[in-house]
Amino acid sequence: MNPSIVEAFEPLFYPHSLAIIGASAEPAKFGNIILSAIMEIGYGGKIYPVNPEGGVINGLKVYGSLQEIPGDVDFAILTIPAPTVRGALEECLRKGVKGVEILTSGFKETGSPEGIQMEQELGQIAKQGLRILGPNCFGVYCPESGLTILPGQNFSRETGPVGFLSQSGGLCADLGQVAKGLGIRFSKMVSYGNGCDVGACDLLEYFMADGKTSIIAGYVEGLEDGPRFMRILAENRGKKPVILWKAGLTATGSRAVMSHTGSLGGSSAVWIAAFKQAGVIQVQSAEELIDAIYAFLYLPSGAGPRVGVLGGGGAISVAASDSLERLGLSVPVFSPPVLEKLRPSFPSVGNSLKNPVDLGNPMIPPSLLRKVMEAAGEDEGIDTLIIIQILYYILFQVRHQQGMDERPLSQFSSQPELLTACQEVKQKYGKPIILVLPDISTDARMVDLEIEWRRQRDNYQAAGFPVFKTLDRAARALSHLIAYHRLRADSAGR
């Protein structure tokens, strides 16, 4: 642990006051977007817009320069042309600012000698007593203090266990939106861009030490100091899970990394092997990253690889078998005594009771599904349950829409009854349960189905059950969780 880094980063994440240098009244400019975002999310400290033109923006007095601000300023956000950044940083030093984020681009990532030179100068100034994020970044989102990135004005104000570091601001902007509905909450999310001062190594070290972070996730393109990154990961081994998307592993991707943040991508095989060695959960897309975080949030460390797959619609169970086996999970046949116990409830009409359990009907009554859940709960050969539910309420939904049924939609849904069954089975047998609710609504005229889907998902999530849209995604996320805990147990056992 490293308490000093927590202290050093305090002004970046918990400033009492901040200045926006380059604040603007023009809605499309970064200098307006970031100011509005921080005001809208509800930052509690003092906000000082700075612009030589003065005036008033969003009801706040604009100062002509940093020095004109009467009070102390902890933190400065820079959205001014690249050639003026250096001077502004020197002003920051004079004003006693401790943390800076530079949204401005036009530095190392241009590949031009001037850009590279300018960025080196920023790094030099940082050594005189500033911690700098960026340049070419979207900044910090810290729900606890009310800081947010551009454009993150509607991110959740709830704080949570996920610490996220990203060389890409665009990914932060996406992730903050997607996270909202999934109940994924952040301690901090940091877009660090080119990383002229604070980089992936520092942020990894910070999140390891930060008492408010228990799951670390990140998107990195190049690494400023590979050996240091690996040392920090080695120290973290067995402590906090690290979910990492290392992009730029192909030849073209590596070239794009160079253009994007000016860092070197590095050889694919070397990174993959080194990360594996360090116990890192490696992902290759935003979707896989989000799903892995989601699994770590909602599933216990004891989730095991022997899966009972229960649902209706046969392709789904066959697909489940293929998909789980490809990911190293198994779908073992129920034990004979469990099968014998089940049989009386299921006269053999189109039902496979072996596992995957295909109840042959996409509209399965929850009472019937519950019997199979109990059996899978009881079976000592099954670790984890995946319940697939499709279409049950579409039929009723449509009838309702067409005025063929007057009852409110919630009456038609089997989901509340199934949720109760999930809770009781989980309670009784202690096995994790994952829901797969395919989201088949695409029609612009059927958005109410989407609304209903989200409502049901929220209910499951509130009760602690993760909900995935496809079985492939559920299986992949589960396999990441299992691989991580298996590796962790193996190294603890040595």
Add this chain to the structure above:
Amino acid sequence: MNPSIVEAFEPLFYPHSLAIIGASAEPAKFGNIILSAIMEIGYGGKIYPVNPEGGVINGLKVYGSLQEIPGDVDFAILTIPAPTVRGALEECLRKGVKGVEILTSGFKETGSPEGIQMEQELGQIAKQGLRILGPNCFGVYCPESGLTILPGQNFSRETGPVGFLSQSGGLCADLGQVAKGLGIRFSKMVSYGNGCDVGACDLLEYFMADGKTSIIAGYVEGLEDGPRFMRILAENRGKKPVILWKAGLTATGSRAVMSHTGSLGGSSAVWIAAFKQAGVIQVQSAEELIDAIYAFLYLPSGAGPRVGVLGGGGAISVAASDSLERLGLSVPVFSPPVLEKLRPSFPSVGNSLKNPVDLGNPMIPPSLLRKVMEAAGEDEGIDTLIIIQILYYILFQVRHQQGMDERPLSQFSSQPELLTACQEVKQKYGKPIILVLPDISTDARMVDLEIEWRRQRDNYQAAGFPVFKTLDRAARALSHLIAYHRLRADSAGR
């Protein structure tokens, strides 16, 4: 071509009248769901519910038996207990019925000697002059005649070029819903279940001969006659694209196939090699299947593998490079003259103009994006354009929601302007353009963003541009299309 099969299958797809044997007034029963579905979708022929109990269901007179029906019956839908199916088929023969679908399960898929025996008997009866779909299926969806599967009462009534055959009814039910919003329209969709009479081979042959089908897609678990299937595929080579999800290729999956429809899964490597040889587009999930159909519908055969990726948010361009290269596509650097022409419009601030083109800002003005589109259009080294657009209107959306802006939402969106640019660039340079619009809305309280997303997607689709939610999915679908047409050109050249 095989005109006789088109004629033979006429009563299955275009019946003038149909009987539902086992029609029921109980809403949860198949005998009610299928009757209601066919009425709701608006089948235009005569519908005769049959049930010994008589009475009236959904306003229709119920006949005590098939023989009591006064008029002719072309087609019968059976939803009665398995042991009574044989007798009903004999009644059908006496009544002059030509086509039957058997929704009932409890046959070969149970694995029991009785089930297998009963199914063999059905196959025998078929030879006396019936074409039978099922048992253990969800039936036929044919928008042209107004037939639909269970539960497909709200499927589109528009007809289209996709012929879909599936051993799984659940997958048909999903696909019909998902297809709606994507503009994927079907000539016929057939869930054939255990396939006691009509199987994958017959349906493949039918779709090859059917003048209304130009894209064939299917989900098969086992195949009743592998060599025949391969012969039909060989005949089709170079004619209609066949997109196939062969499930049950893993050991567990193969076991599940056995339980599901009682067919043998077969060895993975053998199938994969044989399908490849036959020019089949092979997919492994419902999502991949849908995306491939979608690409064949919206993209021209000339879409090439050298992709220009244009958008904002760097992770997206780096990820694009990785993702495209992994799928055998390339992201070539723009040619020097094109680059020179672009430079004046983009003072080098955070922009990579090489390709992927990262405009460094998730809120790119369409006028700027258009310049890069023109350049990629002009560059002879680029075949296909992928445009990534994120978040542009979220910011405005939220302000609008919060009452900070009174203008209607559509005013904020850059999409109409971008759509015009896409149309003009496509027109001018003749290169296909694919949109990637990440769908980042998950929050139950932000469904209006989803509504807006679908509206924009519909606009692009109506203009002939496909819209994918992730770049990975776009790239995978494109790579399927390219591989198919390359193989086709290669064999034509021999």
